[in-house]
Amino acid sequence: GGYWSLSEDEVAAAQGAGLRDEERRAEVAALLDAAGASGLAFTLQVADVPELRDLAALVSETLRPYGIAVTVQELAQVVWLTNLSRGKFEATLIAQPPHETPDGGLRLYHSRGAQGTGSPFGYANATLDGLIERSWGEAGREQRRETVLEVQRLMIEERPIIHLYSSIGFSAAREYVRDNGLELPGSLQRAHYRQWLALPVKKRPN
Numbered sequence: 001g002g003y004w005s006l007s008e009d010e011v012a013a014a015q016g017a018g019l020r021d022e023e024r025r026a027e028v029a030a031l032l033d034a035a036g037a038s039g040l041a042f043t044l045q046v047a048d049v050p051e052l053r054d055l056a057a058l059v060s061e062t063l064r065p066y067g068i069a070v071t072v073q074e075l076a077q078v079v080w081l082t083n084l085s086r087g088k089f090e091a092t093l094i095a096q097p098p099h100e101t102p103d104g105g106l107r108l109y110h111s112r113g114a115q116g117t118g119s120p121f122g123y124a125n126a127t128l129d130g131l132i133e134r135s136w137g138e139a140g141r142e143q144r145r146e147t148v149l150e151v152q153r154l155m156i157e158e159r160p161i162i163h164l165y166s167s168i169g170f171s172a173a174r175e176y177v178r179d180n181g182l183e184l185p186g187s188l189q190r191a192h193y194r195q196w197l198a199l200p201v202k203k204r205p206n
Contacts (some may be wrong), residue, residue, distance in 0.1 A: 004149075008130070011156070015156075032067070039067065043089075044059060045092040051114075087119075087121065106135065109155055110125035131154070135147040167186075
């Protein structure tokens with residue numbers, strides 16, 4: 001969780017965290033049957049990054065007991081990114097670090113997409129667009145927070161994207177690591193700490 005996020009309890013409840021395995025299987029089967037999608041199969045595109053490959057494999061293994069067949073397609077990062085921007089995928093994995101503001105995440109759900117050129121998911125919801133745009137113009141922090149939380153509740157109901165959560169990681173860098181970014185806030189620091197070593201390096205360990 002965080003200041004701009006729904007509580008962990010609310011997200012867990014919305015995702016059916018209290019269901020037993022047999023209850024979850026019955027609910028999934030009923031949903032697939034109602035949608036005419038029994039025997040669902042799709043291809044999941046993923047950038048060729050070790051952490052994302054592992055996550056894609058986990059998604060595939062998790063869905064198999066529910067009768068959903070997932071074929072994982074690993075792509076070079078530039079190919080994956082091109083496909084994402086053009087909406088050329090059945091399903092895809094997107095890695096998102098914690099955002100310093102909610103704007104980055106919210107723009108993924110806007111009908112104009114994160115880049116303002118259109119949603120790569122082919123998704124549009126006028127109510128959602130209105131709430132997101134309203135949040136951009138709200139000067140009061142608490143008022144804006146309530147709007148952002150309302151947006152997230154609608155996102156969960158609509159489910160254009162399913163969120164997969166991972167634990168927070170921590171990193172450290174020695175003083176001889178150039179541009180380690182440790183003075184940067186939050187996710188910016190985490191994105192920049194792996195930088196180049198200047199050579200030769202004084203005090204560099206053998």
